[in-house]
Amino acid sequence: MTTDKEKTTSLDDMFGDFAELVLENVTIELDELKLALRPMVQQMAKTVARPALEIPKSLIPASFKAPIGKYTQSIQEITIGATKGQGGSRGNTLTIGGHTAPAWDLFQAPPKHPPIVTADVFDMPISLAKAVKMHYKEVLDDPAEWAKLVVNKFGADAVTLHLISTDRALGDTSPNDAAKVIEEVLQAVKVPIIIGSAGDPEKDGPVLAKAAEVCEGEKTLLCSATVDVYEDIAIAAKKHDQIVLSWTSIDINQQKELNRRLFEWLTPEQIVIDPTTAALGYGLEYAFTIMQRMRLAGLLGDEELRFPISSGTTNAWAAREAWMNNPELGPRELRGPIWESVTALALLLAGNDLFMMMHPAAIKTLHDLVDWMKERQKIKPEEYPDWTTLIIPEGT
Amino acid sequence: MAKLPGPLEIYPLLPGTNCKECGEANCMAFATKMAEHTVKLKACTPLFQDAKYAKKLDKIQVLVRPPVREVVIGVGENAASIGGKLVLYRHDLRYSNPTSFFIDVPDTLDGEALAARIKAIEEWTYVYIGTNLRLDGMALRGVSQDPKIFATAAKKLVELSSWPIMLCSLNPEMLATAANAIADKRPLLYAATMDTWAEVGEIARKHNLPLVAYAPGSLDNLSSLVGTLRAIGLDDIVLDPGTASRKGLGTTVDSFTQVRRSSIIEENELLGYPTIAAPITVWADYREGEAPELTKWDEVLTASALIVRYADLIVLHSLDMWTNLPTTFLRSNLYTDPVKPVAVEAGLMEFGDVGPDSPVMYTTNFALTYFTVESDIKQAGSTAYLVVVDTEGMSVQSAVAGRKLTAERVAETLEEYKVAEKVNHKTLISPGMAARISGETEEVSGWTVKVGPRDSSGIPKYLQEGKWKEE
Numbered sequence: 036m037t038t039d040k041e042k043t044t045s046l047d048d049m050f051g052d053f054a055e056l057v058l059e060n061v062t063i064e065l066d067e068l069k070l071a072l073r074p075m076v077q078q079m080a081k082t083v084a085r086p087a088l089e090i091p092k093s094l095i096p097a098s099f100k101a102p103i104g105k106y107t108q109s110i111q112e113i114t115i116g117a118t119k120g121q122g123g124s125r126g127n128t129l130t131i132g133g134h135t136a137p138a139w140d141l142f143q144a145p146p147k148h149p150p151i152v153t154a155d156v157f158d159m160p161i162s163l164a165k166a167v168k169m170h171y172k173e174v175l176d177d178p179a180e181w182a183k184l185v186v187n188k189f190g191a192d193a194v195t196l197h198l199i200s201t202d203r204a205l206g207d208t209s210p211n212d213a214a215k216v217i218e219e220v221l222q223a224v225k226v227p228i229i230i231g232s233a234g235d236p237e238k239d240g241p242v243l244a245k246a247a248e249v250c251e252g253e254k255t256l257l258c259s260a261t262v263d264v265y266e267d268i269a270i271a272a273k274k275h276d277q278i279v280l281s282w283t284s285i286d287i288n289q290q291k292e293l294n295r296r297l298f299e300w301l302t303p304e305q306i307v308i309d310p311t312t313a314a315l316g317y318g319l320e321y322a323f324t325i326m327q328r329m330r331l332a333g334l335l336g337d338e339e340l341r342f343p344i345s346s347g348t349t350n351a352w353a354a355r356e357a358w359m360n361n362p363e364l365g366p367r368e369l370r371g372p373i374w375e376s377v378t379a380l381a382l383l384l385a386g387n388d389l390f391m392m393m394h395p396a397a398i399k400t401l402h403d404l405v406d407w408m409k410e411r412q413k414i415k416p417e418e419y420p421d422w423t424t425l426i427i428p429e430g431t
Numbered sequence: 432m433a434k435l436p437g438p439l440e441i442y443p444l445l446p447g448t449n450c451k452e453c454g455e456a457n458c459m460a461f462a463t464k465m466a467e468h469t470v471k472l473k474a475c476t477p478l479f480q481d482a483k484y485a486k487k488l489d490k491i492q493v494l495v496r497p498p499v500r501e502v503v504i505g506v507g508e509n510a511a512s513i514g515g516k517l518v519l520y521r522h523d524l525r526y527s528n529p530t531s532f533f534i535d536v537p538d539t540l541d542g543e544a545l546a547a548r549i550k551a552i553e554e555w556t557y558v559y560i561g562t563n564l565r566l567d568g569m570a571l572r573g574v575s576q577d578p579k580i581f582a583t584a585a586k587k588l589v590e591l592s593s594w595p596i597m598l599c600s601l602n603p604e605m606l607a608t609a610a611n612a613i614a615d616k617r618p619l620l621y622a623a624t625m626d627t628w629a630e631v632g633e634i635a636r637k638h639n640l641p642l643v644a645y646a647p648g649s650l651d652n653l654s655s656l657v658g659t660l661r662a663i664g665l666d667d668i669v670l671d672p673g674t675a676s677r678k679g680l681g682t683t684v685d686s687f688t689q690v691r692r693s694s695i696i697e698e699n700e701l702l703g704y705p706t707i708a709a710p711i712t713v714w715a716d717y718r719e720g721e722a723p724e725l726t727k728w729d730e731v732l733t734a735s736a737l738i739v740r741y742a743d744l745i746v747l748h749s750l751d752m753w754t755n756l757p758t759t760f761l762r763s764n765l766y767t768d769p770v771k772p773v774a775v776e777a778g779l780m781e782f783g784d785v786g787p788d789s790p791v792m793y794t795t796n797f798a799l800t801y802f803t804v805e806s807d808i809k810q811a812g813s814t815a816y817l818v819v820v821d822t823e824g825m826s827v828q829s830a831v832a833g834r835k836l837t838a839e840r841v842a843e844t845l846e847e848y849k850v851a852e853k854v855n856h857k858t859l860i861s862p863g864m865a866a867r868i869s870g871e872t873e874e875v876s877g878w879t880v881k882v883g884p885r886d887s888s889g890i891p892k893y894l895q896e897g898k899w900k901e902e
Binding site: 089090091094095096097098099100101102104139140141142202204234235236261262263283284285311313315316317318319320321323324327328331350353355356359363364365366369370373374376377380381384385400403404407408409410411412414415416418419420421422423424425426427428429431 | 520521522535537539540544559572573574576599600601621625628629646647648649650651652653654655656657658659662663673674675677678679680681682684685688689692693696697699701702709711712714715717719723724726728731732735736739740746748751752753754756757758760761763764765767769773797799803825826828829831832833834835866867870886888
């Protein structure tokens with residue numbers, strides 16, 4: 036093969052500036068050329084087949100037409116939280132959804148409501164990756180203080196209180212115990228709050244029903260209704276006018292099915308969907324694609340999928356590359372939060388609206404990204420730096 | 432979406448000799464696979480080698496040309512193919528040609544530093560589900576702004592590495608000198624601009640090289656530039672609509688999306704070329720003496736956004752593991768074929784020289800979970816039975832929450848694969864993430880359940896300590 040390559044090279048060198056001249060004769064020589072020269076011959080043959088080129092003297096003007104898509108319905112707007120005037124006790128409300136175009140197709144329409152971050156708070160100490168734990172060690176056994184920390188210091192838009200101690204295997208605390216913690220957190224912060232259950236099939240229904248009652252007027256989001264446990268939650272949400280997270284496992288048909296069942300009790304203003312978030316490197320593409328499909332389906336008329344989307348982005352920490360203590364992979368204090376950030380970024384671009392997150396740097400990054408992306412800036416050609424000549428210090 | 436040709440349109444343009452050189456049974460089988468985009472046209476060697484098929488070849492190349500053309504950079508087995516995209520969304524079929532990562536090599540590096548940089552780029556790797564993640568090419572930058580230094584560095588680079596090269600300078604004289612020196616390595620020229628298209632176009636034409644059309648901040652300009660380069664007779668074009676980070680990220684994502692959407696959905700052939708992004712541009716904001724981590728952080732974000740939004744090649748400076756692991760992982764994830772099954776078969780797997788004393792563990796049949804566990808056991812050389820429970824392709828954590836992994840299902844699987852007959856004990860090691868169902872599993876199955884590590888990287892140590900054998 037080397038000899039063939041050499042031949043090609045030498046022929047190319049030989050033609051050099053005279054390629055055009057040679058091209059005029061090439062049709063005659065076609066058959067005489069060796070097989071190894073085929074790519075070159077094709078190039079020539081193609082050029083020969085075309086009329087002689089006239090080299091333009093100046094740029095040929097052209098214009099670009101923005102590729103606007105046609106969408107038939109908008110994503111449902113959902114408002115979480117209620118102020119005093121609205122019957123609740125929150126300082127502000129948060130609205131998500133309302134989009135009329137695929138995520139971040141700014142040329143068509145910017146997001147109606149920019150995506151938001153809610154920070155996870157747990158009602159008992161839990162095991163956390165070191166890079167996360169270092170930011171929470173003072174508040175691990177005080178959910179109210181924990182909530183204050185994520186709002187006041189980390190800038191979370193909302194708080195998700197996970198009532199994991201209600202799990203029969205983790206303390207089996209009662210719905211009334213849970214109600215007390217909810218009240219403490221409602222007292223501690225003014226932002227809207229979101230309530231998460233433990234994932235215990237026996238307890239989730241009664242716990243979330245109690246939460247719906249305690250949060251009367253607050254327009255909280257109850258997490259989560261699943262295909263196995265949804266009736267108690269939907270009934271309570273209807274009675275107390277709360278919102279429900281409809282959570283499925285990476286299955287778009289299951290998501291439609293669960294939403295259909297929830298429609299029996301809930302109006303479209305009461306549903307947020309979550310197709311399950313898998314970590315970067317560990318199935319993120321399933322979450323990414325299903326979110327993208329749900330958003331498109333919603334815009335194209337699917338009544339069962341036209342809802343804002345939520346992601347348990349903290350799941351990014353399930354990836355060992357995020358937390359493993361391995362100096363060869365670089366400091367985990369950076370590796371962990373960048374893992375959560377990139378997981379969030381991919382889903383942001385797929386169309387996610389509500390991010391449940393933990394690491395303060397990742398929370399800040401998500402806010403930065405939304406801020407950087409929410410509208411087109413007019414950037415003049417000369418404002419783009421010439422990166423080809425940048426002097427970047429060696430060793431960085 | 433652009434229509435993709437079917438087998439009946441492709442078949443008449445093949446030789447029709449059923450020669451099997453492509454590895455298929457006959458030309459119709461090849462046409463069918465062509466339509467599914469699971470084989471490449473170049474596998475039909477007679478079509479390319481026999482001059483009598485020249486007309487057919489021309490026609491079929493137009494017929495099967497993807498809405499985003501493919502451009503090849505470099506030569507030999509390390510050559511990088513970029514573009515060749517068929518769909519806007521991966522769920523419409525799949526993405527082909529994963530984003531190529533070209534890494535910064537400034538021409539100002541002296542001999543030793545240059546060699547070290549090249550080695551570091553070539554050796555950057557990480558094992559991920561059985562494959563080695565790697566970088567793809569060298570972006571030689573004309574930082575010196577001296578044509579001779581640039582060309583000398585290019586020559587040194589090809590002596591030291593057979594990886595594909597991008598020659599980066601907005602100065603045509605720099606590109607001409609370096610292209611002359613290494614034209615036979617088929618470098619990508621960066622870039623022809625609104626001002627330099629005639630000179631740079633001429634260099635590309637003279638050496639038959641791929642080139643980048645760079646018109647930042649205006650898709651009208653980009654269209655005009657590409658149209659002009661095509662009029663010169665160039666067709667191996669790569670598009671750069673301009674990369675801006677931070678406050679400019681939305682605009683950048685928007686421009687790349689418009690270009691790709693226009694070529695695939697609206698069949699705008701003029702912009703049907705691969706795209707290049709330059710996350711390296713974040714370094715323009717870096718001031719010497721500052722901690723570089725924040726700049727690297729921005730580079731990762733810019734790169735990640737553009738891997739998602741249609742960049743076929745990205746130019747990066749950072750070479751750290753913490754910066755390039757998330758980006759290479761993201762690339763792998765998004766370029767995975769979406770029809771690839773999520774699940775492996777349930778059953779009983781054996782690792783090492785198993786016997787009646789060997790430990791019995793279980794996991795789920797989600798492909799990623801299974802392969803991660805498998806790789807951890809194999810790499811440590813552990814001896815064990817691994818029961819793979821059918822959770823409908825869900826990970827342990829999701830399957831427990833979604834009730835696809837239950838005590839009953841674990842018990843049924845133990846029963847079905849007659850695990851009790853293989854060993855002389857009844858101790859089952861459960862994934863740490865399935866701790867919640869361990870009590871119930873003991874009741875239903877009659878086995879003693881020991882809760883193992885939460886991450887399978889802890890399995891070798893866990894087995895070595897032998898705690899599972901304790902009463």
